[in-house]
Amino acid sequence: MGKVLKQDYNTYLNYLILAYAFLLPLSRAGVVLLSFLMILLWFAEGNFAYKKRLLLQSKAIWALAAFIVYNLLSIAWSDNPVNAFAYVKKYWYFFPLVIIYTSIKKEYIDKALSFFITGMFISEIIAYGIFFELWHFKNISPQNPTPFMHHIEYSVFLAFTALLLLTRIFATDDWKTKAIYSLFFVTMTGNLFLTAGRTGQLAFLLGLFVVAMVSFKNKLKAFLIFVVLAAIVLPLAFRYSHTFHDRIEAAEENLMHLETKGGYCTSWGSRIGAWVVSQDMIAQHPIVGVGIDDNMKTFYHLIETKYPQMICPGNALVHMHNQYLQILTQTGIIGVIFLLLIFYAIAIIPIQDPEYRRIKYIYLTVILFAFVSDVLLHRQFSMALFAFIVGLLLAQYRMEHEA
Secondary structure, three states: OHHHHHHHHHHHHHHHHHHHHHHOOOOHHHHHHHHHHHHHHHHHHOOHHHHHHHHHOOHHHHHHHHHHHHHHHHHHHOOOHHHHHHHHHHHHHHHHHHHHHHHOOHHHHHHHHHHHHHHHHHHHHHHHHHHOOOOOOOOOOOOOOOOOOOHHHHHHHHHHHHHHHHHHHHHOOOHHHHHHHHHHHHHHHHHHHHOOOHHHHHHHHHHHHHHHHHHOOOHHHHHHHHHHHHHHHHHHHHHHOHHHHHHHHHHHHHHHOOOOOOHHHOHHHHHHHHHHHHHHHHHHOOOOOOOOOHHHHHHHHHHHHOOHHHOOOOOOOOOOOOHHHHHHHHHHHHHHHHHHHHHHHHHOOOOOOHHHHHHHHHHHHHHHHHOOOOOHHHOHHHHHHHHHHHHHHHHHHHHHHHO
8 A cells, every 4th residue: 555655656746747847937936836745745755765875876966965065054154144044045946856866757757858848838939929019928028028037047948948959950850850849949049039148148059069069970060060050040130139139239338338437337347347356255265255145245345445436326236147256255166166066977977868968968058158147056947947957867867777
């Protein structure tokens, strides 16, 4: 009876994973609710000896656990432990990674990926409807049609999904399937360049090169395909997407007039300002940082006392707009080492399946580049995407070694 009940728990848990994958790009509340329900069923499912063995043998799990534990320890040198703990506790969004890794069934891995793509397709339809003013949605502007999340996050989701579709175009020999994926790739890429998310757009271009290189044995052919795709996408985006065109020109304008009055109060200017001010913070506390929650207080103290040209009334940064700088100023070089160990451990997961091996490279390329522009490991949707993709990669590895 107990064994049957555990099987029922596992079946329901796999259904929840599919729902989680589908709602991942669509609903903050859905991510929270389903994460909570998955955790409850995972504990009810039991089988902890097996799960413990899996967790202990995974380098990625060890690295992630070390990163979180070190962040918890860093609360000790924070001036505001309550706020610091509130910051760190958000890492509970990573727990679905553990659940997917240990409990998903083999037949649900591909389904989960398909459910995620379907969720992205629905978000794309809504975004295009907003752009063409077919409907209004939560006061979202047609100039930046990002219906469910911040435009930087959405651009990363779009870049990753578009590149995933591109790998499937290259991998399949069936022309009907290739045509469907090609249509979806074109609309997904179009959606990417309609948004204001330059981070995802640049990550997409870098990802194009990676996809070409991992999809073809002939590297000259791969490079030529990358050049052709980039030569098609960029001019079309610049000509037909007013948002992309305007954002590129705004970036150039920001950089040219950085030292003029208000130059550091622009999108690019504030990011460059964060790099400048962070150098002082890192020089003072290179090993363990200034503390979680304390880094932004120190940041603004330095601006007021040393960099008055960067004062921007009514336009205060709440973080460094750079994952590496955020961790480096919060928890020092040690924190960055733990962060990089996570992604090194993911990179060396020995996956045999070619599609999931390509997914690994695509995700690593997109996310590690996107870290330069935002603190994506502390944004809900991006944390959930990390948990989902890494969970699937580890689950695929588990299936290949249990077979």
